[in-house]
Amino acid sequence: MQQPKQQQLSVQAQKERDRLKAQREGQLNKKEQALNKLSDEEVVVQLKAKGLGVYGTKQEKLDRLKKANGIEVSKCESAPQQQQAPIQQPPQPPKGSVVDNIKKMEQQREERRKNMQEMKREKAEREEYNQILGKNVDVEFELMIDKSRLKGGLIQEHQTTQNIKLCVCVRKRPIFKKEEVAGEIDAISCANPMIRVHESKLKVDGITKYVENHDFQFDNTFSEVEQGKDIYDVSLAPLMELLVNQGVVTCFAYGQTGSGKTYTMKSIQELLAIDLYKLINASPSFKIVVSFFEIYGGKCYDLLNNKAPLQILEDKNNNIQVQGLIERPCESENELFQLMELANSVRTTHATVANDTSSRSHSICQIMIRQGYADMGKLILVDLAGSERAQDTQSNNRQRRLEGAEINKSLLALKECIRAMDSGQGHVPFRASKLTLVLRDSFTAKSNKSRIIMIACISPGSSSADHSLNTLRYADRLKDKSNQAKVQLEEREVSNEELLYRQQQQNGYDNKSQENNNNYNNNNNNNNNNKLSQQDKQNTPLQLPKINDARNQNNQNAVNLKKNQSQGPDKEKPKSQPVPPKQSKRINSVQEDSDDEVAAEELVNKKNGQVKEDVR
Ligand SMILES: Nc1ncnc2c1ncn2[C@@H]1O[C@H](COP(=O)(O)OP(=O)(O)OP(=O)(O)O)[C@@H](O)[C@H]1O
Numbered sequence: 001m002q003q004p005k006q007q008q009l010s011v012q013a014q015k016e017r018d019r020l021k022a023q024r025e026g027q028l029n030k031k032e033q034a035l036n037k038l039s040d041e042e043v044v045v046q047l048k049a050k051g052l053g054v055y056g057t058k059q060e061k062l063d064r065l066k067k068a069n070g071i072e073v074s075k076c077e078s079a080p081q082q083q084q085a086p087i088q089q090p091p092q093p094p095k096g097s098v099v100d101n102i103k104k105m106e107q108q109r110e111e112r113r114k115n116m117q118e119m120k121r122e123k124a125e126r127e128e129y130n131q132i133l134g135k136n137v138d139v140e141f142e143l144m145i146d147k148s149r150l151k152g153g154l155i156q157e158h159q160t161t162q163n164i165k166l167c168v169c170v171r172k173r174p175i176f177k178k179e180e181v182a183g184e185i186d187a188i189s190c191a192n193p194m195i196r197v198h199e200s201k202l203k204v205d206g207i208t209k210y211v212e213n214h215d216f217q218f219d220n221t222f223s224e225v226e227q228g229k230d231i232y233d234v235s236l237a238p239l240m241e242l243l244v245n246q247g248v249v250t251c252f253a254y255g256q257t258g259s260g261k262t263y264t265m266k267s268i269q270e271l272l273a274i275d276l277y278k279l280i281n282a283s284p285s286f287k288i289v290v291s292f293f294e295i296y297g298g299k300c301y302d303l304l305n306n307k308a309p310l311q312i313l314e315d316k317n318n319n320i321q322v323q324g325l326i327e328r329p330c331e332s333e334n335e336l337f338q339l340m341e342l343a344n345s346v347r348t349t350h351a352t353v354a355n356d357t358s359s360r361s362h363s364i365c366q367i368m369i370r371q372g373y374a375d376m377g378k379l380i381l382v383d384l385a386g387s388e389r390a391q392d393t394q395s396n397n398r399q400r401r402l403e404g405a406e407i408n409k410s411l412l413a414l415k416e417c418i419r420a421m422d423s424g425q426g427h428v429p430f431r432a433s434k435l436t437l438v439l440r441d442s443f444t445a446k447s448n449k450s451r452i453i454m455i456a457c458i459s460p461g462s463s464s465a466d467h468s469l470n471t472l473r474y475a476d477r478l479k480d481k482s483n484q485a486k487v488q489l490e491e492r493e494v495s496n497e498e499l500l501y502r503q504q505q506q507n508g509y510d511n512k513s514q515e516n517n518n519n520y521n522n523n524n525n526n527n528n529n530n531k532l533s534q535q536d537k538q539n540t541p542l543q544l545p546k547i548n549d550a551r552n553q554n555n556q557n558a559v560n561l562k563k564n565q566s567q568g569p570d571k572e573k574p575k576s577q578p579v580p581p582k583q584s585k586r587i588n589s590v591q592e593d594s595d596d597e598v599a600a601e602e603l604v605n606k607k608n609g610q611v612k613e614d615v616r
Pocket residue numbers: 172173174255256257258259260261262263264355357358359360384385386387457
């Protein structure tokens with residue numbers, strides 16, 4: 001009697017397994033169909049969100065994405081075949097019908113000729129047009145690049161830095177007339193948050209031209225039509241409140257020489273001066289103190305004190321002190337702006353192979369907001385020296401080459417510190433260079449009080465494409481994406497009970513660490529000449545007057561304006577533009593995961609141990 005019962009059970013289990021398998025396959029098919037419909041840009045966005053590589057053809061990228069979604073490769077390969085199936089193959093001519101074959105070949109030849117003529121016509125038209133404009137560019141490359149450009153406008157609106165601890169932005173400067181006359185093509189296209197570098201190349205035969213496209217995605221990207229104000233509005237303006245609540249805001253401009261770092265920083269300084277005094281005027285007890293120095297060849301010089309040499313020292317409380325640095329109080333926005341102008345004008349510049357007036361030093365502008373003797377907040381604007389590769393410095397003299405080496409060393413140290421800070425590592429190697437040493441506060445401030453904005457500037461010229469790639473790769477590596485991916489993966493694998501347990505543990509730990517933090521900060525603050533006011537100890541955010549509301553309104557206006565512009569006749573949205581991914585990449589990945597999680601939960605709830613076996 002027991003045997004038939006067992007058989008019955010195993011048949012039931014088999015049925016259940018088949019049913020689940022069919023259900024799972026159905027889900028995968030749906031997912032696969034959805035993936036097949038994605039445009040190239042959307043595939044790239046999703047790959048980046050999953051921390052995967054974005055190289056290869058569109059099909060290869062799609063396959064990689066499918067694999068990451070749990071769809072089998074063989075299945076992936078069969079998908080396009082399934083799609084192609086409905087296409088009616090023309091009936092094969094019977095063997096020996098030579099005449100038909102010849103006709104077909106003639107048709108194909110005719111088509112090729114037409115295409116060739118069309119290309120020649122297009123090329124001639126473009127050459128004529130370029131001649132009128134005085135452009136002296138390679139038309140073949142120009143046409144190829146134009147065909148592979150990201151369509152104009154924004155894929156996504158710019159995000160503000162309010163909730164982003166490390167915000168990495170890219171700014172492309174416009175191409176200059178003299179560059180076009182010298183044969184440069186605009187080789188960068190930009191549609192926030194994507195940026196594409198079109199690298200012109202020759203095949204191994206040495207004559208066949210082709211264009212290799214490199215895609216990157218950042219928190220924000222700004223094209224040549226966007227102004228310094230657009231960057232300021234989303235990057236620094238939202239952080240004004242933090243500046244009077246013990247915040248440390250650091251803004252870096254990084255990039256190849258001549259890519260627009262100083263230009264960007266100057267426009268930001270101008271807007272900042274206005275906003276800071278709006279803030280100060282609303283609370284008269286606040287005052288602004290500014291110091292400005294440069295780090296050149298590993299040494300520090302005061303830019304507001306006739307370039308007097310400075311020393312960087314560490315006191316017994318491990319605080320970094322720049323000995324001899326003059327701090328100038330400023331009474332008005334004009335005074336602040338004039339001091340900044342003065343400091344910028346005395347900065348060390350030299351003519352290099354790449355730029356006639358290349359800034360060879362890192363300039364650091366520190367703006368402290370004080371109430372009495374207490375620091376309420378600190379803003380640090382760092383205009384980094386132009387990044388150069390070793391091969392660019394070959395024809396420079398020894399001094400320039402040493403400068404280049406020193407600059408690169410400090411940029412590398414900066415990258416390591418930002419990465420360590422972003423990934424939440426306890427140890428930040430800020431002693432690796434003078435630059436990171438003086439910026440210690442930016443890396444070690446409490447995470448909710450510290451914001452870093454990195455603006456990577458790039459030149460659009462085709463001859464700068466490899467420099468631009470270097471800059472973008474540097475910026476891309478600042479954010480530890482693998483960490484995020486790992487956390488997501490790990491979270492998918494733990495059970496609900498375990499998650500609950502972890503959460504409880506975490507809460508306990510957070511409370512403890514919060515206490516420890518408070519103790520540590522209080523001690524630290526005491527050591528730090530008891531500078532902090534009562535308000536800091538209570539940790540209550542200061543209520544700000546209308547300035548931020550006004551800014552938010554401005555932001556909204558800017559966004560609306562951009563929307564209107566992009567809908568206007570000049571910037572008509574191309575129909576082929578990919579559907580904008582509304583959510584951030586993290587939200588996307590959570591949603592994808594949730595499908596699987598819901599399915600798994602349903603199964604677990606429905607059935608007994610046998611079903612659990614299947615789920616596993
Ligand atoms: N967005 C922009 N719009 C118009 N002109 C720009 C823009 N960005 C830069 N420029 C111009 O490009 C030139 C070089 O810019 P800038 O001096 O800011 O470069 P840089 O990156 O600071 O160079 P370096 O590192 O060598 O000092 C300047 O003449 C500047 O006016």
